[in-house]
Amino acid sequence: MKLMRGLFLPLVAMMAALTVPTTAEAIDGRYQVTATNVYARGRPGSYVMGRLYTGNTMDIQYVDSNSWAYGYAFGYVNRCVWAQWAASHGGNFGARIGNRVNGCRTTNMYLDNSEFIADNGTAIWGSTTDGQYHNIARQSSYWDNWDWAGNWGNHTYRGELPAGSAVMLRYRTRGGGGMMVRIAGQSDWGFINYYSVF
DSSP states (O other): HHHHHHHHHHHHHHHHHHHHOOOOOOOOEEEOOOOSSSEHHHHHHOOOEEETTTOOOOEEEEEEEOOOEEEEEEETTTTEEEEEEEEEESSEEEEEEEEEOOOOOOOOOOOOGTTTTTGGGGGGGGGGOOOOOEOOSSOEEEEEEETTTTTTEEEEEEEEEEETOOOEEEBBBTSSEEEEEETOOOOOEEEEEEETTO
């Protein structure tokens, strides 16, 4: 019995050491995405701004009490954003792989809509939780991410949506060239060319 307890206590201590910390001081560092993909957002639970994929990294400096991580996302996002630290089926990020290099602001961490939505945030379609149903006027390419500096879609290219495709419109990107949408009946959000919408 003593032998079993002698083996059990170190095992409990080891498991506790593997538990992911939630304080800003303990979480600070670079982490790698282990999920297939993770949405990047302007604030927890808000509009999608793109995706991180397996192997992409994020310099995380804060995780809130609802498991939302904040920091600089690399890959095809390349800016300060929020991402869900852990999904319902498991973690989205693996163990800490290094020190954080890029720092994000520590006040006003929620991105204002005007930072990524056209017309100072007025070009938002739909309800507070979903987009507005619409049939696009012209064929458009469809991407997982949007290049905020270059104002075009980038990685991953999902193919072409033919004219008349039913989508849920969400917002027009800051540069004006893109529209965040999801194909009607599907749950994934992506981006199409704004000129194809109307």
